[in-house]
Structure formats: structure tokens, C-alpha cells
Amino acid sequence: MIQAVNLGFPRIGLGRELKWAVEGYWAGRHTEAQLYETARQLRMQHWQWQQQAGIDQIPSNDFSLYDHVLDTIALVGAVPQRFGWHGPSVDLDTYFAMARGAQEKELAARGVEGTGIPPLEMTKWFDTNYHYLVPEFHPEQTFRLASTKPLDEYLEAKALGIETRPVVLGPVSFLLLGKSVVPGFDPLALLDRLLPVYAELLRRLKAAGAQLVQIDEPCLVLDLSENARNAYRHAYEVLSGADFPGLVLTTYFGALEENLPLALSLPVVAVHLDLVRAPEQLQPALAQLPPDRILSLGLVDGRNVWRTDLDAAAALLQQAVAALGQDRVWVGPSCSLMHVPIDLEAEPDLDPEIRPWLAFARQKLDELVTLKRLVREGPHAVRQQLEAARQARAERMASPRRINPAVRQRLAQRTPEMTCRKLPFPERYTLQCQRLGLPLLPTTTIGSFPQTEELRQKRAAFRRGTLSRQAYEQFLEATIAETIARQEAIGLDVLVHGEPERSDMVEYFAEQLEGFWVTQNGWVQSYGTRCVRPPILYGDVSRPAPMTLRWITYAQRCTARPVKGILTGPITLLQWSFVRDDQPRAETCRQIALALRDEVADLEAAGIAIIQIDEPALREGLPLRRRDRPAYLAWAVECFRLASCGVRDQTQIHTHMCYADFEDILEAIAALDADVISIEAARSGMQLLEAFQQFAYPNAIGPGVYDIHSPRVPSVEEMEGLLERALATIPAQRLWVNPDCGLKTRRWAEVEPALRHMVTAARRLRQRLNPLAS
């Protein structure tokens, strides 16, 4: 009979219990035992919810204290040498040291000498906003089973009377997601050393009673080299046989396309396909599936919050059942549910009209079970659920909340001129320099300044209703005035208001734009203990009133120096939200861009001469397949320009980017045609600039000279050195001086001296470049 399966459940807990427990452990407030106890409770709760919902195959080992790729590194003993680990198993402090690095004093406490150890690199998990820790490999790499976590968690569930399907990251994806620390070395060469560890784990899982193991191979949806495809064939040859449990090969986040025949031919029990992203792969899969395989259908969206169109899902499901019979079909979410919030019931203030449109993780479990029952018992058995889903859908489609004719009309009437500045960059930059009267190598920051404990308390009190709006806003104004005064004292040339009114650069705008819903408890894990609440984009976007004008113009009234107005860009607002599934992303992004265009116009009209539109998420919106990238970049660039190009030539547009390698999208970055880009560069010692030089980037650049991710205060000489390196590739007339990113997570005690050093470094260089000017 058909079974309802789940691929993974959110780990963090409804009240973010995991975050508090882990951070408590780091701070020394909790013992290891207390942390483990919280984790155990969370797992139990999550398994029980799934069991109560009627899920037949419940995952285990989908839980993680920090990250499942880090768990895999620990599992196979791939701890880099610098952590000084000798085994036999990976202890908790080594585990967290890989995630966060180790400071000198922590090492001393453990009796290890050293000057601090950098953590593993962190990067985005495919095209999600989840970040994983990147495994490091080298040619002498060895592996051994160094953790029993999958086994322990399987047995833990069994002791609760719950039979689970352990989840492990597959060996080929694990190697492909890692990086070589030796140039030119291909981690896939390590496959034969890695497979015995997987074999041992699988044998032990089987001995413990596990019938099925879910083996995640999401890299099968990427463009693969022939080498990688061979690695798949070889790996699953080795891991099949009577010794091992049945393997469920899971793929997600896209279509397998040319890798479909490969995946279907591997000797596994079942193959899982993401039919939300790629429903078109059902037909070829049904045609090519070998007779002894089961097909697991990902029909409920694990990446988004919309209630499933059960009729559409049922149509695909019935098609599969008709072709394969009930016994060879499973129904599941498209991917792990860890990318969506846990429970709609935790949103008491949700708009009652919007609520029925949504499904969070627990509601998605119910949808899976409805689909299963539909096949097992027939449509009459789930008539009520089907009706409710139909009605919600019909109401959503008919809702005036979804469609705003004025927005649509405005978009339909947009003209090509709206995405072009009038003069080319060199001419308008000259006009801007005349207007602003800035020195050579102007100094500025990225936007935010330290968010103090006092600020957080006031914001919380305002939200709770214990602080009046008037008192809160007065406090914000005082904060802005003080931030301006500090910047003047430091000697910065272009000032910012500091963003004290923003708890988050996306949420702040989403709260004020029509078409977005901001949740109270819709947390999803971003990395480790960091969770975010992505807003829900449910309808056409418009701007009922100015969003930032009041704060930025207030700041400008506090100083004679130019204040740069900071906005979050359209691509980033889109990318860090749950998006609509009823229209293309590009269309939604254009709507956001138009709303921002109005904000830009208001700022300009109020005399703000520099406006920065942040797009840190531009790179991460890139589609997984190379073929799809040009189309994405084309509309992304168009949206940025739609937001920014409405200004006069004398108004200077800045943008800011960070958190990524930009080498491969320089063309698109240049096409944004921002007058000035500030970009993360200090961490890599200005390496990025070579790419900018090779590409001959035409506009002005502020490569970050100060890594804001660390509390360290860089010296004048260090930043001067970085600027000198920058000057080798960027002409002085087009070089700006700024930190890598916003300063909101830092303390004033670090920020103040660091910025003073930065200003001194810029002044010294100016002096050398043009001794007569100063």
C-alpha cells in the first residue's frame, strides 16, 4: 500500500529551544548533559507529531545540533588537522570549534596551545537560505567512523516505539559539497576511502533493525561532470547488497534531467523526486523506472508555505499509481521540511483571510496523509480535506488581497527609459562629485551601526505595547543624532543614519509594504543557532507610505555632511522571503522594484544626494543549473535598475554586496550601473579586485578594508596596505573606503577605533596621492 514519507523535520523547536540550549552551552550556562536533554526532548516531540499525523516513514538523524553536513564531517572523522583532534569519536567541543572556530583562551582551557583556530567555511545549501559548513579535503585524507549519531538516534526513536528511517547525506554529495585545500585536487578521488565508512555505518544500522535508510544525494540535480556520474555508479554498486538496509535515494531542489536515467539505474529500493520544482520529470521517470523500484513523489512543497493544491497533487499521484500500482508509490514533501516554519497554530495574529492559504511543516504532514488516504481509501474518505483545500484555493485566487490592478497597470506601462540613467557613468559621476564636494578616497560605512542592548529593549517594549510610539520614536531620533555626531567625530565623509529602526533589513520593509505578511513565530534555521523569519509575499506589492524617509531626513538635518539613505534592494527582499507560487518570481520582483523606486524618489526629493540599495542576495538567487542563469541575471538587473534609475544624474546610487564570491557574475554587477558599489573584500585580502580589474569594472568601488565579522580592530597600517593593493587595480578617482559590511553586530568599543583607523589610513593615502590638496 502507498505510504506517506517525510524527508526531514525542522530541528530548532517551536520556541527555538535548540538555539537557546546551544547558546546556553556556549556561554557556560548549560552543561553538555542539559544540552543533550533539550535535544532529546525536541527529537521526541518531532517524532511524535509525525507519528500522530500518520506519517509511515518518519526520519531520524535529520536532527542536528548545528548542521547536518558538519554532522557528516564528524561521522566520517574528516576533522581538519588544525583542530588537533585525535579521536576516537568527535567530542562536542571539537564539533562546535569546527563551526565557530576556537579562541586562544578556549584552547588554553582545554590545555591546547595556539593562537586561535579559524572555523570551517560556511556556504549556502543549494539555493536555500540555509548555510552548511564546508568539508575540507586533501590528498592524504583518511576517514573512519567517528560518531554513532545516526545509530543512536535510530535506537532512541525505537525505544519510544517509533520505527524511523535514518537520514544520511550521501557519499558523493558529501564529497562534491566539500572543497580541496590543495589546489587542483578532486575530492571525488577520495570516494574509495570514504565508502568503507558508509558501508560500516549501513551494516550497523541494519543490525540495529533499520529496514530503510534515506540517503540524500541532492547533487544529482546539478550539472555533473562525467567523473561525478561515474562516482555515483560506483558508490551505489558498493553500498548495495544483502548486508545493507534498503536505500532510499533522495533528490530535491530541482529536476534530474540528464541525470535521471543515472539515478533510476542505481541499485536502490526507492528514488525520490522533487515534483514541486519539476513536475515534468514524472512522465519520464514512470517510463524509465526499473520494475523493482519504488518511486517516492515529492508533492508537498518543502520550500514554501502555501497550502498544497491537493487536486493537482492527486492528479500526479494517481498517474503514478496507475502506472506502478500502489505498492510502488510513496508520497512525501519535495524536500526536508526544515526550510519552512513549524506550525501555523503558533501564529495567533495571522490575518484570518490569509491563514487558510498557508501550510507550515505540521500542516504539510497532514496534507501528505490526506494524499495517502486518497489513494488508499478513495476520495470520499478525505472529501472534507479536499473540499477545504479547494475552497481555500478558490478564495485565494479570487481575493482582492492578491491582485492590485493599479500595480499591474503601472508595470504594464513601464518603459525602457525607466531602467536607464540619463548620462553615462563618467559624466554623471563628475556631476555628483561636484555636488558632493568629497575628497579623494571618500570614507563611508555600509549602513547599520551597533544595535545596543538598550535599543533592543526599547524595541521589544514598543512591540509589547509598554512603550508608547512617541517615546520609541524619540529614542530612535536621539540614537540617530548620536550616531551622526559619532561619525562626524570619527571624521567620515559620507554619513549614514545607522538603521536603528530596523530589527532586520528585510523585515523592516516587509512590515510596511502591502503584499507582505510578517510572521511572529515563523522561524527557520539560517545557520547554526541563527534563525530568521522570512516574510510571506502573498499579493501584489505596493508602498502605502514612505518607509525610511522620516529617519534619513532626520539624520540629514543633524549634519552638514551628506547622509547616504539606505534601502534593501528588490532582489534581496524577494530572495529572503517566501514567494508567491501564483506568478513568476521576476514579476513579483518587478513589483517590489517599483515600490522601492517611489521610496528612492521621495528621498531624492527631500534632498538626499546619495542612496544605497543593498543587494547582498543577488548572487544567491542564481539558479542551480548554468543554463538558467542568464535569464535570472537579466531580470534581476532589470529590477535593480527599475528601483534605482528614476533619479537625476546628480543623485548618486550606491549598492552593497557581501557573503559570496562575485567573480562569476561581474558582468551582471556592472550592468546594475550603480555609481558606487561597496563590496566585501577584506576577508580575502582584496583578492576579488583582480577579477574586477580583469573585467575592467567601469564604475566606482569601495572594497571593504575592515572585516566586520570579527571583533578584532585592524590597524591603520593594515588598512592602508589593503588600500594600496586596491589602488593597484582601481584608479584613485573611483576608489571608496569602507568596511566589508554593516556594523550592527559589533560593539561601539570596537567600531569606533576601527573606523578611526580607517579614516586615518584614507587620509594618509590621500596625502601621498595629492600632497597639495589637503
Ligand code: GLN
Ligand atoms: N545596510 C545593511 C547594514 O549595514 C547591509 C547588510 C548586509 O549587507 N547584509 O546592515
Ligand code: ZN
Ligand atoms: Zn553586507
